Amino acid sequence: MEFYQKLYVGESIHKVNTVKRRLRRGVGQFSVYLIALAHNSDQLDIFHCGLLKQKYFDRKNLYIVGIAGSKGEAFQLVGKMLGETLLDGMEGDIKGYLQKNGAKGGAG
Numbered sequence: 001m002e003f004y005q006k007l008y009v010g011e012s013i014h015k016v017n018t019v020k021r022r023l024r025r026g027v028g029q030f031s032v033y034l035i036a037l038a039h040n041s042d043q044l045d046i047f048h049c050g051l052l053k054q055k056y057f058d059r060k061n062l063y064i065v066g067i068a069g070s071k072g073e074a075f076q077l078v079g080k081m082l083g084e085t086l087l088d089g090m091e092g093d094i095k096g097y098l099q100k101n102g103a104k105g106g107a108g
Helices: 016-025 049-053 071-087 094-100
Strands: 002-009 033-037 044-048 063-068
Touching: 002 016, 002 071, 016 063, 033 071, 033 094, 044 049, 044 071, 063 071, 071 094
Parallel strands: 002 063
Antiparallel strands: 033 044, 033 063
């Protein structure tokens, strides 16, 4: 699991380093949603951190670009990403925008 250097963090996440450490260790967290670069033709995946406990989940290749305290807050962060993408002239290519700005991972 890797984290985007310019990680998008929701307002309800107060101790982001603690949250990141718990995610790496596999400690359960009640209200943490992750935004990750998708490994398929989609741009982003939004999911509850509890899914990381499932065996089929590929934690090694997971690239987290955002952490939120609720699903709604995760959608707000994606909206913020979209706004920045549009300002950069990339017409909604969030994944391309993030990769252009240093994000790794995900299929192009």
